[in-house]
Amino acid sequence: MARNVEAYSALRDLPAHFLAGFCLGCAERGSGIFVTLADPEDAEWFSQVLEVAWKAPLGEVDEDELIEILEDFETRTESMDVDDPGSRGFSVVQSAMLAVNAIAVHLNPSPARAEMSGQTLETVMGSFDFKLGGSEVVITRAGEDEGLGRLQRMEQDAQNAFVESVRALTGDQAEPRLGRDFLESLRQSCAPVRDEFKAATSSVAELAGWDQE
Template sequence: METYSALHNIPSIFLAGFCLSCAERGSGVFSTLADESDVEWLSYVLDSAWKAPLGEVEEDELLEILEEFEARSESFEADDPGTKGFSVLQSAMLAVNAIAVFMNPIPSRAEMSGQTLETILGSFDFKLSGSRISMIEAGEEEEVGRLQQLEQDAQKAFVASVRSLNSDQREAGLTRAFLADLRVSCAPVRDEIKMATASVAELAGWSEE
């Protein structure tokens, strides 16, 4: 995908921005499906990820978050890709990955955030379509569902916004203003994902668990 190839050609500091935007949009999943106590903690992880580029979270604290997430992840019972726990864990991992990429900006690691969220949303699109399997003729591209398309468009928009920066803005990196605007820009898709997640939960019987 062109967007993922582009991650290898933007200033490395913006890789964390890409992951943060995926994590923010994907938070619509865990905020809908996770238990209240888990939502509170995962929201703290996400907020910490947004604060990290501003120097508002110490590196030791970030490392503690990564370690605690590793310990807590077993509680989500996420072995089966079709379960609520799997969706919660995958969406939560986006925030963790944003921290990891901030600390060690590797394009392939940033790409994981985009692919993970696309996979979650692709499975939601499948459930919302009635789990219908479409036959793809040789040479045809697989049809992308509405949620996954929204995410692909958002990822493309992020890359375009970085490419449009002038040299001074690129040098400044992830400023407070850039991050604030980025987080706000994620809200419409995040809220779409949140509503869709509630519908998926009802269809799958997760809301009764």
């Protein structure tokens, strides 16, 4: 599975406070997975966490509340089945982790931790591509580009668009800020991909029998 290595390398050169923005984009797009697969109570919890994550860079949330969310996530996932990448529980926890990781990166900016959000969503969408493609392994010959499924490519394109948008700001402003206008534009740009991922999740759940669990 080819990874978006150029985007992840670029994270090391972006202003540190934009790393949380990268994670927020992943969380917003991945939210389509969680709200489709999680039970109603957990879906409500996740929606609240995601809203808090978007407010955090604007200074609208107390740091103690953010730390409490990180601790609560650990408690919630202790007893869940997260070892099998083909399980419903794995996709639920991984997509929830995206919102939690956005908070963690806001508190402690780290390119490696931000990359984890991108890698996580690529892994889930790559597995969905595999399932929707009939679970057939595609053999790539030497010298050929490793094929990407539609969903994983959409995620990579969204990640690349984020990097380019920050680079454009860096060129225009000496000290670009992760402000309200940027965040609102970012969240809006994630909506079409989020909805595509949500629809794909429903299809995968039906194929895998998750909707009967």
